[in-house]
Amino acid sequence: MKLYDLELSGNCFKVRLFAALANIDLDIIPVDFLGGEHKSEKMLALNPFGELPVFEHNDVVLRDAQAILVYLARFHELESWLPSNAAEMADVQQWLSTASNEVQHGPNASRLVDKFGYELHKPTTIANSERILALLEDHLQHNDWLALARPTIADCAVMPYVALAPEGGVSLADYPAINKWIARIKALPGFNGMPGIAK
Template sequence: MIRLHDFELSGSCYEIRLLLNMLSVPYEKVNVDLVNQQQESPTYLDLNPFGEQPILEDGSLRLRNAEAILTYVARKYDKFGTWYPSDADGAARIHQWLATASGDLMHLARATSVKVFHLPANLGHLLALSHRVLRFLDGHLENRKWLELGRPTIADVACFPHIALCEEAGVFDLKEYRNVSEWVERFKTVPGFVRMYAVSSVS
């Protein structure tokens, strides 16, 4: 069985749980306490020297990096090939958004961490960067229901958590980004969707 080293309030871990649940893939969850820096323990660093989450183990395979894990899970466990396409054009379109999820959208994740965990950072600067990427995303979704290919893919799975959780934590209101807001609500209707619990109650 798959083993997922997981922190409940991590958006990067959440996206893996989302895809596993949407594909009905059973897994064992190993909780890692990021608040108390368990990821810096020697035991954890033996699993991932970068001290990052998530980590996924599937038999003898061990993977780090959420986007790499999403790609692996989709390719191996999606028997219909809908979440991650096999053609070069489709795969490249998806990977653009995986890069966005691990790049520009991390400004939203950091803003959420400042709000929820009171981490030291310039929240105003993070919000300015967040609104910049949201404006781009809102324009991209003007005539689309999904990020690419006209259907939910791992691009949507990767981008959803940081946007939805930032709003849930009270960092900003998505109402000014109508297309993004509608996409968030649409994503919640995908079969197998699961919520992340108690994000707003932590702050």
């Protein structure tokens, strides 16, 4: 299982994080993002969206972090991390959508501006960040985990860019429940950090 990877990418970290927690071996292939390698002919053939991560296993190629989490959980039949019954799978799915929507366009986008110089509309990314952080804080005041009262791929998909929010100028100081949830994830066996998310 190959992960075309950028160490500083929260989307790549979602996959590395889940692999570490679920004890899945990945062959990590660093991609020279700052040098534009993700837009090379070879990488665009794997992922026309021109983004990282990209995942390859036999003839399966995936271009989306959430889809890679689903693949790893289903391939290894990790029901605890992604149940196959309708109600529980859908509960997890809600948070995969939140990762792709509100978190991507909130704290992730804010960080893209500050850390990588993306020309996005910062007031929008800040407003999006504040909205989703408030919703997460409220949810986590009454729940230890995002879905199913236990760690799932939902936590792996949502946590990275929330924890990295300060790198986009979004403070987490006023969100005690979010901070406790991040600490809870860090305390899971196998957890490994990334730059900006200390172990």
